Every structure is written in structure tokens, then in C-alpha cells.
Amino acid sequence: MFALLAGGAIAAGAATVPPPGVAAAASTTGTTAPTATARPVAANPTVSRLRTCSVSAQAADGRLAQMQAQVRNATTGELLFDRGGSTPSRAASVMKVLTSAAALDVLGPDYRATTTVVKGSSPGSVVLVGGGDLTLSRLPGGQHSTYDGVAHLDDLARQVKAAWSADPSNPPLTTLVLDSSFFSGPEWQPSWNTKEQGDGYMPHIAALEVDGDRDNPARATSPRSDDPVGRAGQAFADELGVSDVQRGPAPAGAAQLGFVQSPTVASLIQQALIVSDNTIAEMLGRLTAIKAGTGSDFGSINAAVVAALGSYGIDTTGIHVADGSGLSDDNAIPPNYLTQLFVKINARTGDLGVIFDGLPIAGKTGSLSYSDRFTGDAAVADGSVFAKTGWIDTGYTLSGVIHSSDGTPLTFAVYALGDVGDDAKTAIDLLTAAFYRCGDDLSNN
Incomplete structure (x- = not known):
């Protein structure tokens, strides 16, 4: 009986107390119910689980020199791993991905010169x-x-x-x-x-x-x-x-x-990405600037490309575009932009699927099928890494999509900058393969 009475009292209280943050109306006896204090509730709350798969050994490889890297869950967009991801730096030929995305936005996939x-x-x-x-x-x-x-x-x-x-x-x-x-x-x-x-x-x-x-x-x-x-x-x-x-x-x-x-632009993009063709990338960058109305010289590319990249709903803070190909040390792209753009590329948002279709595949096609890429311990990721390679005298880069071992699609960007040698490619591949092994259990520690 006590339990029933208590339950009735709780039920009665629930019926008379207004939703949090809403003042109660005056009762028929002239008294006013106290205003309930609202408890902050996060919109669409998410709980990040504890992740335990570490890539600290691969990330500490000295061949990476001044390393920057970031990884996201491509399905949820959740940031899993970050080392200097918000710092704009030269991205080498990974720049071609941004030039391609800008060309698709401004020119469209069917444009022909x-x-x-x-x-x-x-x-x-x-x-x-x-x-x-x-x-x-x-x-x-x-x-x-x-x-x-x-x-x-x-x-x-x-x-x-x-x-x-x-x-x-x-x-x-x-x-x-x-x-x-x-x-x-x-x-x-x-x-x-x-x-x-x-x-x-x-x-x-x-x-x-x-x-x-x-x-x-x-x-x-x-x-x-x-x-x-x-x-x-x-x-x-x-x-x-x-x-x-x-x-x-x-x-x-x-x-x-x-x-x-x-x-067509779609065909040109795929040819530019698969073997990292500088000529096509510069052609696309200049045509994008002309169509966007920013000018027709090298200096006009930055305004056109950055504006087009902003149309994808991703913050472009810090981005500077000196050319279309990525050959210039003056380009500045934060890995954070790339990992977010590749979420959209992986989802084939708008016309961005064109870029995914042109990406080299580890151990299979294009610049990731060469004899010095994804060998040894890194070969475990063959066929599962879809990414654009980059190389200039002052750095090596790699960015794209990983179909990881647990089935989770990841987006990633890795920069090895500074005093680097050709073996930086091996170190990048080993770190990427470690991301592949960890999948959604990748730890940021």
C-alpha cells in the first residue's frame, strides 16, 4: 500500500510540474508552483568510447621528421587521431585533390576546354x-x-x-x-x-x-x-x-x-590524380580561376579555389593556394581540411565521387602501385587504402580513405615535412597501415 501511495504521489507530481525551464501556471487556489531549474542537455548527445589501439610507435618514426597527421571515422566524422591537424602546411601533390574539388564546384564534371x-x-x-x-x-x-x-x-x-x-x-x-x-x-x-x-x-x-x-x-x-x-x-x-x-x-x-x-573535367581529374600529373592540375586551377572571375594568372587561383572549397561547408581558415599542382612550398593546407573533405568524397557527396574514382589504390593502381609503396609490414593494407600521394623536395604526404580491418572507413592525412629522405614514404605507409589495423579502435594516445 505504501508503494502504491508513493507511486501515486510521484505520478501526481509529474502531472503538475511543468517541463524544465517553463514557469507553472497559477493554480485555482491562487498559489504558484515553483519554477523548475533546467538541466543542460546536449543536442544529439554522443558518448565516445575508450579506444585502446595505439600507433605511437609508428608515429614516432624519425623518418617522418616534422610529422602532422589526422584521422577521422568517415561515417560519423569523429576525430580519432590528431597531431598538428589544424596547422596549415605544404601538402605537395595532395594539393591536386583540392584543385579537383574546386574545379568540380566551379566548372562541373562535364566542362571541356x-x-x-x-x-x-x-x-x-x-x-x-x-x-x-x-x-x-x-x-x-x-x-x-x-x-x-x-x-x-x-x-x-x-x-x-x-x-x-x-x-x-x-x-x-x-x-x-x-x-x-x-x-x-x-x-x-x-x-x-x-x-x-x-x-x-x-x-x-x-x-x-x-x-x-x-x-x-x-x-x-x-x-x-x-x-x-x-x-x-x-x-x-x-x-x-x-x-x-x-x-x-x-x-x-x-x-x-x-x-x-x-x-571532360571528370576525365581530366581522374588522369591527374592517378599518376599525379602536374600539367592537368595547373590547367584545372587556371580554368577554375577564369570561370570564377578572379583572373587568369597564377595569383588568381587562390581566391577561386578557396571560395570553391568553402562551398563544401568546411572551414577554410589558413588555406593558401599558390598553384594547382602542389609543387610550390608556398601552398598551405591543414590536414584537418583534408580529413573532412575526404568524408564527403567517401560519401560521394555531389560530384566528389569523381575524385574517389581517380585515387591510387595501395598495391594496385597508380602512384601507390610502385615498387616502393606499401611493402613489407605495410602490405597488409594493400587494396584498402585509396589516397593521393605527394612529394616535393621538402616533404612527403599522403591523404585519402582507408577501408580498415574492422570494416570502418577512415579518412586520413599524413605529412612528413622538413629534412626528409625517400624513406619517408615507407614510414608514411607503415603509419597508414597501423591506422588500417586499428580501425575504429584507434587511440589518440
């Missing part, structure tokens, strides 16, 4: 107008360059010859004018090491260019020239059968005689 030919201002002249397609090839159609699905100069020349011949008022075709004004400013980023040109990793960046200005169009790594516009112009002059090659702007409103287009 267009190279055109128009009538010149003088009799017998035509103007080759570069539209920023650095993959345009001088190889005959049917021959494969280092890039897939590209346009060819011989196709463009056939169009021009047919259009020129169709107008009987045209005099013989004698002069080719080259217009590369779509890009402005210096062709070489001042902070780049010039050896990258001779070693075959980076061309001068011009709006009119063929085969990424490679000496050998079929080789990914091939020395580049000091005059990409001249190389492209001479190749097209040979196709047209003219010897007089000049430079200058296309006349306003000139009649178009032909055009060809680059592969």
Missing part, C-alpha cells in the same frame, strides 16, 4: 586561339598520347582547310597567327624549382599548348621546352602547310573556322 581557329584580320591568315587545353595533341589522330580522349591538331586542321576552301572569296592560306591570351601573367610560377622542367615533370603554363609541351608526347615524364606556344604553333602550321607564323590577338567577332575540345 575549347581550342578554336578563326579568320585573321589580314588576307590569307587564320588565328589559332588557345582555350587552356594543355592536353591537345600534335600526334596524328589514332595515335595515343600520354593522355586519354584528347583532341588532335590534325582534326582541327582538316576543319579549317574545309571551311577555308568552302568560301571561294578566300585567297590562298599563307599565315598562321597564335593567340595565347586566355591565360595571363608569367608562364612559370616563381616558387617552382626550374629542374622540374628539365626533369620532365612540369611545363610552362600557357593557354595554347600541345601534349603538356613534352618533347615526347607519349611519355608521362619528358623534358619540356621554354616556348610551349611556339611548339604548338609550329605543329599546327605544319598541318596547314603554311610557313609564316606570327603572334597576336584574334580579331573581335571573327568567323570561326573550326574547333576541338578537351576531355
Whole structure:
């Protein structure tokens, strides 16, 4: 009976006490019930469980030099591991992921760069107008360059010859004018090491260019020239059968005689990421700036890319973009931005699935399939790490998605910066493999 009476009293109290923080209404007897004190309650409270899997030994590897790293649970977004994750630093070629994300936002996956030919201002002249397609090839159609699905100069020349011949008022075709004004400013980023040109990793960046200005169009790594516009112009002059090659702007409103287009942005991104192609990354960065309206030189890339990255709802504080490829030491990207962006890439948010599809896979494809990546103890993660590699003289980087051993998808970024050697790649792979083993049990200790 006592229990029943007590229960009734509790029930009666529950019926008369208002919700926390809400004053009670006056009773019929004229008295006022006391206001209940609200107890703070977290919105959607979560409890972080104790995690016990340590990677402290791998993280302490001296080959990582000035190490920064961060790991998140890609499903929940929960931060699992953090070492300097909020500090903006040079990210090397991992920068290509951010350039790609910006291009998808501003240009869209189906955008193509267009190279055109128009009538010149003088009799017998035509103007080759570069539209920023650095993959345009001088190889005959049917021959494969280092890039897939590209346009060819011989196709463009056939169009021009047919259009020129169709107008009987045209005099013989004698002069080719080259217009590369779509890009402005210096062709070489001042902070780049010039050896990258001779070693075959980076061309001068011009709006009119063929085969990424490679000496050998079929080789990914091939020395580049000091005059990409001249190389492209001479190749097209040979196709047209003219010897007089000049430079200058296309006349306003000139009649178009032909055009060809680059592969889509989606295709370009996947080709840039899988083997870390600098040429395509710079092409995407410059086209993004032009479409965004920030300018057409190297200096215009930062504003365009940072604004586009902000559209993904991730804080861009501290980000600075000096180029599209990541070759510059002046780039600054906090690992924290990358781990959050890769959460969205892993979820294929918007068009970001394009980036995931282009990522190298450990032990399987692209720059993570080379003989010095994910070997020995790190081979346990083969096939389970989808990530972009990075290397410059002052650092090695790796960032992407791990399908960990317990089934938990993780996003991660690892920077090894400073006085590092080639063996930093091994140390990065071993740390990444340790993340793979731990999965959602990864400890921050």
C-alpha cells in the first residue's frame, strides 16, 4: 500500500510540474508552483568510447621528421587521431585533390576546354586561339598520347582547310597567327624549382599548348621546352602547310573556322590524380580561376579555389593556394581540411565521387602501385587504402580513405615535412597501415 501511495504521489507530481525551464501556471487556489531549474542537455548527445589501439610507435618514426597527421571515422566524422591537424602546411601533390574539388564546384564534371581557329584580320591568315587545353595533341589522330580522349591538331586542321576552301572569296592560306591570351601573367610560377622542367615533370603554363609541351608526347615524364606556344604553333602550321607564323590577338567577332575540345573535367581529374600529373592540375586551377572571375594568372587561383572549397561547408581558415599542382612550398593546407573533405568524397557527396574514382589504390593502381609503396609490414593494407600521394623536395604526404580491418572507413592525412629522405614514404605507409589495423579502435594516445 505504501508503494502504491508513493507511486501515486510521484505520478501526481509529474502531472503538475511543468517541463524544465517553463514557469507553472497559477493554480485555482491562487498559489504558484515553483519554477523548475533546467538541466543542460546536449543536442544529439554522443558518448565516445575508450579506444585502446595505439600507433605511437609508428608515429614516432624519425623518418617522418616534422610529422602532422589526422584521422577521422568517415561515417560519423569523429576525430580519432590528431597531431598538428589544424596547422596549415605544404601538402605537395595532395594539393591536386583540392584543385579537383574546386574545379568540380566551379566548372562541373562535364566542362571541356575549347581550342578554336578563326579568320585573321589580314588576307590569307587564320588565328589559332588557345582555350587552356594543355592536353591537345600534335600526334596524328589514332595515335595515343600520354593522355586519354584528347583532341588532335590534325582534326582541327582538316576543319579549317574545309571551311577555308568552302568560301571561294578566300585567297590562298599563307599565315598562321597564335593567340595565347586566355591565360595571363608569367608562364612559370616563381616558387617552382626550374629542374622540374628539365626533369620532365612540369611545363610552362600557357593557354595554347600541345601534349603538356613534352618533347615526347607519349611519355608521362619528358623534358619540356621554354616556348610551349611556339611548339604548338609550329605543329599546327605544319598541318596547314603554311610557313609564316606570327603572334597576336584574334580579331573581335571573327568567323570561326573550326574547333576541338578537351576531355571532360571528370576525365581530366581522374588522369591527374592517378599518376599525379602536374600539367592537368595547373590547367584545372587556371580554368577554375577564369570561370570564377578572379583572373587568369597564377595569383588568381587562390581566391577561386578557396571560395570553391568553402562551398563544401568546411572551414577554410589558413588555406593558401599558390598553384594547382602542389609543387610550390608556398601552398598551405591543414590536414584537418583534408580529413573532412575526404568524408564527403567517401560519401560521394555531389560530384566528389569523381575524385574517389581517380585515387591510387595501395598495391594496385597508380602512384601507390610502385615498387616502393606499401611493402613489407605495410602490405597488409594493400587494396584498402585509396589516397593521393605527394612529394616535393621538402616533404612527403599522403591523404585519402582507408577501408580498415574492422570494416570502418577512415579518412586520413599524413605529412612528413622538413629534412626528409625517400624513406619517408615507407614510414608514411607503415603509419597508414597501423591506422588500417586499428580501425575504429584507434587511440589518440
